[in-house]
Every structure is written in C-alpha cells, then in structure tokens.
Amino acid sequence: MSGATKMMQRKKEKKRKAILDAAITVFSSHGYRKARVADIASQAKVGDGTIYLYYPDKARLMMAVFRELIDTQLNAWKEQIDPQQSNLEQLQQFFYFHADFFTKNPNFARFYAIEMRQLPQLQQTDHSRWPLYNYHEAISSLIRNAISAGEIRKIDTDVFVSMLLGTMEYVLTEWVYHNYEKSLHSINAKLIDILHNGLKLVDKERLL
Amino acid sequence: MSGATKMMQRKKEKKRKAILDAAITVFSSHGYRKARVADIASQAKVGDGTIYLYYPDKARLMMAVFRELIDTQLNAWKEQIDPQQSNLEQLQQFFYFHADFFTKNPNFARFYAIEMRQLPQLQQTDHSRWPLYNYHEAISSLIRNAISAGEIRKIDTDVFVSMLLGTMEYVLTEWVYHNYEKSLHSINAKLIDILHNGLKLVDKERLL
Amino acid sequence: MSGATKMMQRKKEKKRKAILDAAITVFSSHGYRKARVADIASQAKVGDGTIYLYYPDKARLMMAVFRELIDTQLNAWKEQIDPQQSNLEQLQQFFYFHADFFTKNPNFARFYAIEMRQLPQLQQTDHSRWPLYNYHEAISSLIRNAISAGEIRKIDTDVFVSMLLGTMEYVLTEWVYHNYEKSLHSINAKLIDILHNGLKLVDKERLL
Amino acid sequence: MSGATKMMQRKKEKKRKAILDAAITVFSSHGYRKARVADIASQAKVGDGTIYLYYPDKARLMMAVFRELIDTQLNAWKEQIDPQQSNLEQLQQFFYFHADFFTKNPNFARFYAIEMRQLPQLQQTDHSRWPLYNYHEAISSLIRNAISAGEIRKIDTDVFVSMLLGTMEYVLTEWVYHNYEKSLHSINAKLIDILHNGLKLVDKERLL
DNA sequence: GATGAATGAGTCTTCATTCAT
DNA sequence: CATGAATGAAGACTCATTCAT
Numbered sequence: 001m002s003g004a005t006k007m008m009q010r011k012k013e014k015k016r017k018a019i020l021d022a023a024i025t026v027f028s029s030h031g032y033r034k035a036r037v038a039d040i041a042s043q044a045k046v047g048d049g050t051i052y053l054y055y056p057d058k059a060r061l062m063m064a065v066f067r068e069l070i071d072t073q074l075n076a077w078k079e080q081i082d083p084q085q086s087n088l089e090q091l092q093q094f095f096y097f098h099a100d101f102f103t104k105n106p107n108f109a110r111f112y113a114i115e116m117r118q119l120p121q122l123q124q125t126d127h128s129r130w131p132l133y134n135y136h137e138a139i140s141s142l143i144r145n146a147i148s149a150g151e152i153r154k155i156d157t158d159v160f161v162s163m164l165l166g167t168m169e170y171v172l173t174e175w176v177y178h179n180y181e182k183s184l185h186s187i188n189a190k191l192i193d194i195l196h197n198g199l200k201l202v203d204k205e206r207l208l
Numbered sequence: 209m210s211g212a213t214k215m216m217q218r219k220k221e222k223k224r225k226a227i228l229d230a231a232i233t234v235f236s237s238h239g240y241r242k243a244r245v246a247d248i249a250s251q252a253k254v255g256d257g258t259i260y261l262y263y264p265d266k267a268r269l270m271m272a273v274f275r276e277l278i279d280t281q282l283n284a285w286k287e288q289i290d291p292q293q294s295n296l297e298q299l300q301q302f303f304y305f306h307a308d309f310f311t312k313n314p315n316f317a318r319f320y321a322i323e324m325r326q327l328p329q330l331q332q333t334d335h336s337r338w339p340l341y342n343y344h345e346a347i348s349s350l351i352r353n354a355i356s357a358g359e360i361r362k363i364d365t366d367v368f369v370s371m372l373l374g375t376m377e378y379v380l381t382e383w384v385y386h387n388y389e390k391s392l393h394s395i396n397a398k399l400i401d402i403l404h405n406g407l408k409l410v411d412k413e414r415l416l
Numbered sequence: 417m418s419g420a421t422k423m424m425q426r427k428k429e430k431k432r433k434a435i436l437d438a439a440i441t442v443f444s445s446h447g448y449r450k451a452r453v454a455d456i457a458s459q460a461k462v463g464d465g466t467i468y469l470y471y472p473d474k475a476r477l478m479m480a481v482f483r484e485l486i487d488t489q490l491n492a493w494k495e496q497i498d499p500q501q502s503n504l505e506q507l508q509q510f511f512y513f514h515a516d517f518f519t520k521n522p523n524f525a526r527f528y529a530i531e532m533r534q535l536p537q538l539q540q541t542d543h544s545r546w547p548l549y550n551y552h553e554a555i556s557s558l559i560r561n562a563i564s565a566g567e568i569r570k571i572d573t574d575v576f577v578s579m580l581l582g583t584m585e586y587v588l589t590e591w592v593y594h595n596y597e598k599s600l601h602s603i604n605a606k607l608i609d610i611l612h613n614g615l616k617l618v619d620k621e622r623l624l
Numbered sequence: 625m626s627g628a629t630k631m632m633q634r635k636k637e638k639k640r641k642a643i644l645d646a647a648i649t650v651f652s653s654h655g656y657r658k659a660r661v662a663d664i665a666s667q668a669k670v671g672d673g674t675i676y677l678y679y680p681d682k683a684r685l686m687m688a689v690f691r692e693l694i695d696t697q698l699n700a701w702k703e704q705i706d707p708q709q710s711n712l713e714q715l716q717q718f719f720y721f722h723a724d725f726f727t728k729n730p731n732f733a734r735f736y737a738i739e740m741r742q743l744p745q746l747q748q749t750d751h752s753r754w755p756l757y758n759y760h761e762a763i764s765s766l767i768r769n770a771i772s773a774g775e776i777r778k779i780d781t782d783v784f785v786s787m788l789l790g791t792m793e794y795v796l797t798e799w800v801y802h803n804y805e806k807s808l809h810s811i812n813a814k815l816i817d818i819l820h821n822g823l824k825l826v827d828k829e830r831l832l
Numbered sequence: 833g834a835t836g837a838a839t840g841a842g843t844c845t846t847c848a849t850t851c852a853t
Numbered sequence: 854c855a856t857g858a859a860t861g862a863a864g865a866c867t868c869a870t871t872c873a874t
Contacts, residue, residue, distance in 0.1 A: 012833090037869060038836090047835035049871075058869065088407075152407040156398040162382065163375045163402065170374025171367075190364040194371065198406025199296075199360040216853095220858085245844060246861095255860040260845070424874095428837085453865060454840095463839040465867075474865065504823075568823040572814040575795075579818065582794025583787045590786065606780040610787065614822025615712075615776040636854090661848060662857090671856035673850075682848065 016054050018044045023065045028111045032062055066116065069108070070134055073101065078138075087146035092192055094139065095168070099184035102172065106180055113173040136161055167191060224262050226252045231273050236319045240270055274324060277316065278342055281309065286346075295354035300400055302347065303376070307392035310380060314388055321381040344369055375399060432470050434460045439481045444527045448478055482532060485524070486550055489517065494554075503562035508608055510555065511584070515600035518588065522596055529589040552577055583607060640678050642668045647689045652735045656686055690740065693732070694758055697725065702762075711770035716816055718763065719792070723808035726796065730804055737796040760785055791815060 022044035026035045037058055041048045055061040077097045081090055102109040139161050146152045171187055230252035234243045245266055249256045263269040285305045289298055310317040347369050354360045379395055438460035442451045453474055457464045471477040493513045497506055518525040555577050562568045587603055646668035650659045661682055665672045679685040701721045705714055726733040763785050770776045795811055 008833090036867090041836090048837090048869090049835055050833085052870070053833070150409070153405075153409050155402050155407065159379075159395055159398040160402060162378045162395075163371065163399065166374040166376070166378025167371045168374070169378060170370045174370065187367055187370075190367040191371065194363050194368060194403075194406075196407050197361075198402075198408070199363065199404050200406070201358070201361045216858090223858095244842095249861095256844090257846075257861065258859055261858070266844070424837085431838095452863095457840090464865090465840065466838055468866070469837070569821075571818050571823065575811055575814040576818060578794045578798065578811075579787065579791045579815065582790040582792070584790070586786045586790025586793060587783075603783055603786075606783040607787065610779050610784055610819075610822075612823050613777075614818075614824070615779065615820050616822070632854090660846090665857090672848090672858090673856055674854085676849070677854075 015044075015046065015050070019046065019051055019054055019061075020064060020068055023061050024069065027062060027065055027115065028107050031111075032115050037061075067134070069112075070132070073098070074134055074138055076101075086151050087142050087149055088151045091139070091142050091146065094142075095164075095188050095191070096185065098168065099188050102175075103184055106176075109172050109180075110176045113169060113176050132165055135165060139164060163195075223252075223254065223258070227254065227259055227262055227269075228272060228276055231269050232277065235270060235273055235323060236315050240323050245269075270323075275342075277320070278340070281306070282342055282346055284309075294359050295350050295357055296359045299347070299350050299354065299372075302350075303372075303396050303399070304393065306376065307396050310383075311392055314384075317380055317388075318384050321377065321384045340373055343373060347372060371403070431460075431462065431466070435462065435467055435470055435477075436480060436484055439477050440485065443478060443481055443531060444523050448531050453477075478531075483550075485528070486548070489514070490550055490554055492517075502567050503558050503565055504567045507555070507558050507562065510558075511580075511604045511607070512601065514584065515604050518591075519600055522592075525588055525596075526592050529585065529592045548581055551581060555580060579611075639668075639670065639674070643670065643675055643678055643685075644688060644692055647685050648693065651686060651689055651739065652731050655735075656739050661685075686739075691758070693736075694756070697722070698758055698762055700725075710775050711766050711773055712775045715763065715766050715770065718766075719788075719812050719815070720809065722792065723812050726799075727808055730800075733796050733804075734800050737793060737800045756789055759789060763788060787819075 019040065022040045023035075026040045026043055030036075030039070037051060038048050040061075041051055044051075051061065055064060077094060080097065081093065085093065102112070140157050143152075143155075143157050143160055147154050147157075171184070171191075175182065175184060227248065230248045231243075234248045234251055238244075238247070245259060246256050248269070249259055252259075259269065263272060285302060288305065289301065293301065310320070348365055351360075351363075351365050351368055355362050355365075379392070379399075383390065383392060435456065438456045439451075442456045442459055446452075446455070453467060454464050456477070457467055460467075467477065471480060493510060496513065497509065501509065518528070556573055559568075559571075559573045559576055563570050563573075587600070587607075591598065591600060643664065646664045647659075650664045650667055654660075654663070661675060662672050664685075665675055668675075675685065679688060701718060704721065705717065709717065726736070764781050767776075767779075767781045767784055771778050771781075795808070795815075799806065799808060
C-alpha cells in the first residue's frame, strides 16, 4: 500500500512539474496578464480544474514559476562555480553568468524584467515571500564572506545587494525596452569597474 | 476672437489639469488596474467621455500621470539646488531630495515603485518614450559635468545612470513591500559611500 | 465512457437549442441591435458566458438564428408538398406556404424583412454563406426540374430565382412597413399571374 | 432687406447642399452605422452642431440622402428619355440606365443595396415616407400608361412594381455580396425576357 | 483525484446630441 | 445663425474559478 502511495506521490509530483513547466512556457511567451489558465492547462495536458488542485490561484502559480526559475538559475550558477575563485570573483561570475543566460534567452529577460512587475501584490508580511529572496540571500552571503575574507572593505551588505539586483533589473529592463541593442557583457564590465573602484579620482588622474 | 480663443485654451488647460490631478489621486489609491475611468471622471467633475478628449485611452492617461509626477519632481529638485554645490553634491542631493519626498508621500512611493510597472507596454521604438527618460537625462548630464569638472573619474555615464536609477527603484520597491521599515535616508548614506569609494580595501584597512 | 459522452452531447445539444430559441425570441421582439446578449442568456437560463461556448459572437448567433428559421421553413414546406403536384405547382405552393406562415407570424415577417438586413457583413467570399443560399438552392432546383419536365419554357434560372426571392422580400418589407394592410395571398395570386403569363397582350385582348 | 434675406436663404441652401453632399460621400464610403456625424460635419466644413440646424437627426439625414440620390437618379433618367419611345421601352430603359449607373458607381450599389436596409425604422404611418416612394410612383405611372396605351396587358400595377424594385434590389444585393461578378446588363436582358413573355411555353417549344 | 462545462462579474470606449458662448 | 466642447448612456465579451460528475 505504501508502495502504491509512493508511486502516486511520484505521479503527483510529475504532474506538478508538468503544470509548472507549462506555466513557464505560457507565461514567458504571453506574459502574466494575457496568459490564460486554460492555455497552461492544455499545454500541461491536464484539465483546467486540475491546476487548482496544485496551486490555489493564478497568482500563486506565477509566484511558483518565479521561484522555480530563480532556483534553477541559482543552482546552475552554483554548479559552475570554480571553488578556487575568491568570493569576489564568484560575485562577478554571477553577473557574467546571467548576462550569458539572458543573452541566450531573451524571452526570459522580458519575463524577468517586465512580467515580474505584474505580480499581484500578496500580503507581504513575510520577507521570505519577496520574489528575489533567494537571490538576495545568495548574494548577501557571498558579500559577507568577501568582507570576512578581507577581499573587500566593510560595506553595508543589504544596500549593496540592492545596488546589484536593482542595477541588474534596470539594465535588463532597458535592454528589453530598447530591443536588445547593446551587449549585456560589455555593460557588465563597466559595472564591475564602477563598483570596485568607485567614483573617486584615481591617483594617476589626480596627477593630471 | 483671439481673446476668446485664449480664454478657452486656458479653460481647456485647466480641465486637463483637473483630469490629471484626479487621475493621480485615483491611480495612487486604487492602482492602475482597479482604477476606473469613470471614477477619475467623477473625481475631476467631468463626463466620462470628456477624458477621451484629452487622452486617447486609459494607458496614455497613466503615462501622462507619470510624466507629470516625474517632471514635477525634477522641477522641484532643480529649484532647490544650491548653485554653489559641485555636480557631485547635486547628485547626492538628488537622492536625499527623493528620500525626503517619498518618506513624506509613501503613497507616491507605492505608485512609483509598483504602479509604474503595470504600465501597458506601448511600442517602445522611441527612447524618449522611456518613462524615466527625463530622469535619465538629468542625471546623465550631471554626471558628464562632474567628469568634465574633474570631480569624479571617467566612468561610463549610461551604466552609472542605470546603477543609480535601478538602485533607487529597487530600494523603493523593497521599502514599499516591507511596509516602510528602515529609513530611506540611512540607506542613502550607505549607498553614496559605496558608490564613491567602491569596494576596494582602503589603504588603512589594508594595513590592518 | 461513451455513454456518458453521448448523454453530455445530448445535453449540450439541448442547451444549444435553448440558446437558439431564446435568441429567436429576443431578436424577434427587440431587433438585432437592441437585443442584448444578456437578455438572450437569461431567457435561455444560462450564464452570459455560456453563449460564447456555442457561438463565437452576437453576429454569428444571429446568422445561426437565420439559418435555423430558414431551414425550419424549408423543411416545413417540403413536408407538406404533395408529390403528385407538378414542379410548377410546388413552386406556387412555396409562396402560398410563406404567405400563410407570415400572415400567422407577423413578428417573423418583420424579422425576415427588416432584421435580416441588419446582419453585420461577414466576409462574403463563400457563396454558401449567402443567407438565403438554401432558399436559392431549393427554388433553383424546382425551376430546373420544371424546365426539364417541359412545364415552363427555358428561362435563366438564377435570374428567375432572383425575381422570386427579391419580390418576396420586397412585398414582405412593404407589408411590414405598411402595417400588414393588404393580404399576402391576394398579392400572391397576382404575382403568379404576371410571372406565368408575362406582360404580353394575350390574343383576346389584342383583338379588342 | 428682402435682398439680404434672399441672399441668406441662398446661402443656407448652399450649406444644406454641402451637408447633404458630405453625407452622401461619408455614408457611401463608411456605411450608415460607421459614418460619424462629426465626419460629415468636417467634410462639409461646418460645425458638428450645424448639421442639426438642417436635419433633426442622423437618421433623417440618411433619409434625405436617399431621397436626394433617388431624385437625382430619377431626374437623370427622365432627362435621357427619348419621347419617341413607348412606355414599355422607357421602362426597359429604366433598368438599363440603372445597370449603367451602378456598374460605374459600385459604391452606390453597395449603398443602395446594403445601407438602405440599415435605415432606422421611423413611424411608417405615411406611405410617402417609404424610401422608394418616388421610384414606386415613377414606375407605377409608366406601367399604368403602358396599360392604357395597350402596350401591355392589364396587370396589377402595385404588384408589378414590387416585382421590379424587389428584383432590382435583390440582384443588386447579390451583385455586391458576390463582389461584382457577372454583368448587370446581361442580367437585365434575361429579366426583361421573363417579364415580358412569362414562363409559359411558347408555341414553338410546345410543338417540340 | 481529475475533469471541463458553466458561470457571471466587471469596464473601457464611442458618438449622437446638446447648449453655452 | 454657427460652433464644437462636453456629455453619459449603453453593452459585448473574457476568463479565473467552481463543482457536479
């Protein structure tokens, strides 16, 4: 009996995954508002009502899609980290990794930059509901480590995370709005330079 | 004849302003989607159809509301600039000014951080349609001047603007999501420090 | 499974009929434009949206109503045909049958004469979409048979059909416009005389 | 003073004509429903409200347009009548004349065949309001004369008029629906044959 | 658990007509 | 007489969600 139950659970999990995948596809190509639950259902090859056995409503499904995407991204990033790299290098790698990903999947860039903003406001009493919570945590931890390791000076971690993710979002949004001109990689290089060295005149310049 | 026309033009302009003000109020309190055109009309004390004599549709009205808010902000900021200040100081002032404003008008913060993101995508072939175009330009020019004046080193202006506005948006969004905890001013100070000095260990720290 | 499906199909067909009947009633009494979809829905005791599961829009529903009426008419006419009658007599019967029907259902006369003309123009690339296509075909075939059987001389079938249906429509329209004065039957008799004998002076008259 | 008044009257008449002409143009190209009063006004180079000084509402303007077109047609037809022709020949001429006209002005055919049907129903207590009243009268009179002159046999005039106008409308409608295939002239010839000779087998055929 | 037919709330926009100037 | 800015009524349609089977 327990075996049968396990199999059913596995089956359920498979169905949940099918729905999630369908949702990713449909949300990505149509956007949250235009995406119809019925489309997701037919894409997932389940009945319309079935979706509601797995997710309470469209908005939560969207949230789940986000978390799925973000987790997938985070994991992919973590897997390709070279443990020899310093924390700072890993952080830089974070941006190059995403520049790569979005360049290759412009649809997801639109999704990330535009669609995330359409997320219906849920009660935000819980910080961990913040859609980018996991990103925040991952970067946050890297920064703290970099500080501990003496790789960078002691800056405010949260503010710095906001700078990084805010810039990333903004750049991405502009990139999408302006039809994928420019190169995300070239932007990255300039960004890292500013972050690392600040605005201060360097000694050489000061001499001039 | 020309007198009458002038008076009518003034009257029309007054009505346009009434509609815009009503729209700001209604959009701010209900959000773009829940705001009904009919509510805006009655708030502005005009007929439903009158709105369409001034704005082609709800989305464009929203755009106009934005531009109005942004322009008002920009002008208010410009007026309180001390011409004695360096470009860099003016830039810092920009953020303190906004921190002030949003702290005092949290409704507008929500509007700016959340509602702006609901803006229906119009054809974005024209860069000047970018909602924050004026902000971008204003900051951009300050930065270029600061560079010319030797106040800061020669960084990529566009990337830097993206960092500033992106961070501002992100911080604001977090602030709204997390129910106006923290203080925007304290965040500002930390932000400016990071931007100015970068991440690099300062000599003193390095010596330790 | 197949049983359940069959029952559902029958249920669906019943609902389709309910909607169609409600539409006939509402369209007939209010006219196409004033008829509200919501009224049809409540008359049919279904939800507003349900109608759209069966007909893509109001205009197509109207088309379906037409075809339904016309088919019903055609079938009723065919059923009461006396197979002993010649083609010509059947043709005459066609008009007497309709005169009867419309005299007894003046509402349908108004519908047929007036409302049909409000039909939104769909793309008319396909001749079989022509609302009176079935009528055209039925009469056309009678005429061809009458010619083959030597009952009437060899005239142009299409033109003759146009004469018949056009006259029918016009007489009906006048009848409705002029508040159902005259008798459709008396008109019929005169019409048939003209059609059959033409305008030519008959020999007797010529002799006078 | 009387001179000035006369001039004003002439001016008014000119404006009425301008509005009517504009209405013809706009109604013909957009159809009654889609035609906007404001478009007619601007086409006529008058204010929107001005139209209502000349016509009580859109529907009556449409009626006026019809009468204007029909009168123009009737007059044009009358002018080209050869007084030597018999009444019957004049009647035939009536159809050839219209076939010509509509072939050269397919837009008006659409207008006549389709748009006339959109005419909002006015109270039809008065027969002379019947849109085709003038046509009816003109043809009616020709027929009566033809009968008196012994050119045709004594048929029911009204029914015959209905046949003629009904057929004309139907043929025109089909012609428009089916994208102006066929030739109106060729149809005319067949039509006249049927009308004149009826359906009866002619002696020659009877012999076969 | 799964289905998918049924529901019905909810709103932007048009445009004929009016009337103050 | 002429204007044209202002009005406001009116309704088809979509689609997230439910629930009987």
